[in-house]
Amino acid sequence: MDTEPRFFETNPGSGVVGQPLDRVDGRAKVMGQAKYSAEFNSLPGLVHAVLKTSDVAKGRITGFDTSAALKQPGVLAILTHQNLPKLAKTPNDAEGKKAIGAPMGFLPLTSDQIHYAGQPVAVVVADTLERAQYAAALLKVQVAAEKPIASYEDPQAKLFDPTKVQDGKTPAHTVRGNPQQAFxxxxxxxxxxxxxxxNHHNPMEPGATTAHWEAPDRLTIYDATQGVTRTQKAVSTMLGLSAEQVRVVTKYLGGGFGCKGSSWPHTILTVLAAKAVGRPVKLSLTRPQMFTGMGxxxxxxxxxxxxxxxxxxxxxxxxxxxxxxxxxxxxxxxxxxxxxxxxxxxxxxxxxxxxxxxxxxxxxxxxxxxxxxxxxxxxxxxxxxxxxxxxxxxxxxxxxxxxxxxxxxxxxxxxxxxxxxxxxxxxxxxxxxxxxxxxxxxxxxxxxxxxxxxxxxxNSQGTARARLYADGHAVVQSGATDLGTGTYTVMTQVAADALFLPVDKVRFELGDTKLPTAPNSGGSVAAGTVSSSVYMAAQDVWQKLIKVAVLDKKSPLYRAKPADVEVKQGRLQLKANPQKGEGFAVIMKRAEMADIEGNGQGRYGSGYEDAQGAANAGPTKKDEAxxxxxxxxxxxxxxxxxxxxxxxxxxxxxxxxxxxxxxxxxxxxxxxxxxxxxxxxxxxxxxxxxxxxxxxxxxxxxxxxxxxxxxxxxxxxxxxxxxxxxxxxxxxxxxxxxxxxxxxxxxxxxxxxxxxxxxxxxxxxxxxxxxx
Ligand code: MOS
CATH class of the missing domain: 3.30.365.10 (Aldehyde oxidase/xanthine dehydrogenase, molybdopterin binding domain)
Structure with a gap:
């Protein structure tokens, strides 16, 4: 409480941080210009997929009758466990699950087993959504049903101590002091x-994926996810591709509450459907499927x-x-x-x-x-x-x-x-x-x-890039997610403050694996991690520009020590003699620089939590934090x-x-x-x-x-x-x-x-x- 944060020690900024700024993305949203993952409708040859799910909660698939469904006009494919293209890795074993970072150690359509009601048993692809839905209704699935167990309260349910089969997901048995005696x-x-x-999350926007294979080994996915990097890792690992071959884009998200914090079956199934039909495929979970599709x-x-x-x-x-x-x-x-x-x-x-x-x-x-x-x-x-x-x-x-x-x-x-x-x-x-x-x-x-x-x-960390232009605007980027709660807006404020620009001169971009990596927007880490990344990227811009100034014979800062220079309101000046200095635009124009780029890494937290929880977690800085x-x-x-x-x-x-x-x-x-x-x-x-x-x-x-x-x-x-x-x-x-x-x-x-x-x-x- 007694220590001023580092931010204001170094940079008074424009003072816009903390202000009740209106959402910078608000206008795009109310004008219908904000594109969500199921709204990339102009992709060439886009077709539609729907999931056929099981009504039975436990059993085995004994066969399919696809004849009526396949006869329908516009039907392009029916994928089941019998013909699903093979994956390099699935989460079906512990090693695969770990590699993929999936929450769920079972991928539907990889066997004839039915483990839960609502489990996808087929993906039906057609040229229109209605035709896909109708064909899915005509598809007959033959099932040998067994009596399921519904919950821990079921008399047939067997309780077990998960710490005995520890897989890192369940918190361990913890004892401190002498609890039994003390009680x-x-x-x-x-x-x-x-x-x-x-409880079910039920964000307004359901789970949705649009998959576009731009080449046989190159894929772009528009996915409703809380983390593009995490989805990129999951999908590329399953496909046996490098991360660079899979681009994930999530420009807008209609809420998530955790259900979009990991990759669920519909995403990879859409990717495989697009592969199978050789066209971009879009799939959106229905509201009922949201109750069995994303945890x-x-x-x-x-x-x-x-x-x-x-x-x-x-x-x-x-x-x-x-x-x-x-x-x-x-x-x-x-x-x-x-x-x-x-x-x-x-x-x-x-x-x-x-x-x-x-x-x-x-x-x-x-x-x-x-x-x-x-x-x-x-x-x-x-x-x-x-x-x-x-x-x-x-x-x-x-x-x-x-x-x-x-x-x-x-x-x-x-x-x-x-x-x-x-x-x-x-x-x-x-x-x-x-x-x-x-x-x-x-x-x-x-x-x-x-x-x-x-x-x-x-514990988390992220990265950001800031590009400051001599004409007084900036583009700042980080592959973060805006769940709808304001990442676009608050990062615009942080960048404007750190770069001493008006907010309308700053554009903040997010939601793309082509941008510097950021963690999942989950665990409440996004605001702290991304804001500190943006702040650090801006500091990198200033440090680079100070170096330009002190080497420039025409600059009043020529031959000054970089450490003796500060930046105030976009002006580079001597700490000891603020009269001596000049604005960033003057320095950049003289050096014929149209723009200058800075990169920053923001660290958040202390290692209190298992670092595995964050998509890009690395070694934690071991200082007093x-x-x-x-x-x-x-x-x-x-x-x-x-x-x-x-x-x-x-x-x-x-x-x-x-x-x-x-x-x-x-x-x-x-x-x-x-x-x-x-x-x-x-x-x-x-x-x-x-x-x-x-x-x-x-x-x-x-x-x-x-x-x-x-x-x-x-x-x-x-x-x-x-x-x-x-x-x-x-x-x-x-x-x-x-x-x-x-x-x-x-x-x-x-x-x-x-x-x-x-x-x-x-x-x-x-x-x-x-x-x-
Ligand atoms: Mo939140 S439940 O960490 O998306």
């Missing part, structure tokens, strides 16, 4: 079980034991998670990580159990682990407060972690106290009636709840009104205050916190995909049946950020806010529901039947 000895003991429904947040339960002293100090935390996984993978969201670091507690244990079921592999879903993990710890903390007669905010302050309880490291920065204080003030928390079920507004029960939020600064624990923190405050007769819950007030380092754009940041909080309110009150326990099929795989909040469900939301300066995390001091926005949200809602009704619902979503 047994604790004067206050709570044991609670929490369940969380299956989900797994159905799960958690048991949390809390041991505490009579004055509310935690002495033991014991967490167990049980969840469903696929027939081949051992994925579980790491819920225990946030439980291990949120509060000071000397004794901690976490363990995981999985059961195989006939579902596809679950995957990262916005705040994977932190979202459901915070539901457990933050509801239990609320229970502890009531049990001891303490205010829910007070119990959290009594257990405030002054350092990372898991690692013992100091925080790189932590503004949680300020978040609590400011949030409570904005909300009016001090006026809260401590008694549950005691506040009414007419017939309605009124409840106030709060919860803590936190999200790690994952690595000695710190890096996290964002925040607090949510929620008011609900509950109808005691109908059991309906409405969120009527909302306050979120976060400390997340430098905020690059006040408007897009506020929107992101609002969006994440609404995402969390959805998980708290509405969202849940129901898997039929007999057929292992989803019963509500549509946006009509999978309920998410609409505008009328959400009140005006108050969002603030604490002014937080973190000198350790990256050159820009940016932590990122994509995921912290939803951490703790479901607990804040559940805690408000308890305060309103006196009824504790530990099962998400909190639907009316659970209230009554």
């Amino acid at each position: 047994a000895a604790a004067p206050v003991q709570l044991t609670h079980r929490y369940t969380h429904a299956t 989900h947040r797994e159905d799960q339960e958690q048991t949390l034991k809390i041991g505490a002293t009579k004055d509310g100090k935690l002495t033991a935390l014991i967490h167990e998670k049980t969840s469903t996984t696929s027939p081949w993978d051992n994925y579980a969201e790491p819920n225990s990580k946030i439980i291990n670091l949120l509060y000071a507690c000397d004794n901690f244990e976490s363990s995981y159990q999985l059961a195989r079921a006939n579902v596809m592999t679950s995957t990262f879903t916005r705040a994977p682990g932190e979202a459901p993990g915070s539901f457990a710890i933050e509801c239990s903390m609320d229970d502890l407060a009531y049990q001891l007669g303490l205010d829910p905010l007070e119990i959290r302050l009594r257990n405030y972690a002054e350092k990372d309880p898991g690692t013992g490291q100091p925080w790189s920065s932590k503004s949680l106290r300020q978040c609590y204080a400011r949030g409570a003030e904005l909300f009016g928390w001090s006026k809260r009636n401590p008694k549950a079920g005691a506040t009414r507004d007419g017939r309605l029960l009124v409840g106030w709840g709060m919860a803590t939020a936190s999200y790690p600064v994952h 690595g000695d710190h624990s890096m996290h964002s923190f925040g607090a949510h405050f929620c008011e609900v009104k509950v109808d005691p007769d109908l059991g309906t819950v409405r969120v009527t007030r909302w306050v979120s205050v976060h400390g997340a380092g430098r905020i690059l754009n006040a408007k897009t940041a506020r929107s992101q916190i609002i969006g994440g909080s609404i995402f969390g309110i959805g998980a708290a009150l509405m969202e849940g995909t129901v898997r039929d326990q007999h057929y292992a099929r989803y019963t509500n795989a549509s946006l009509a049946d999978y309920h998410i909040p609409v505008n009328a469900d959400i009140p005006d939301m108050t969002v603030e950020f604490v002014d937080e300066h973190d000198p350790y995390i990256n050159a820009m001091g940016v932590k990122g806010i994509g995921e912290i926005s939803m951490v703790g949200v479901s607990a804040a809602v559940a805690n408000a529901v308890f305060h309103a009704t006196g009824k504790r619902v530990r099962s998400l979503p909190i639907t009316p039947d659970k209230i009554l």
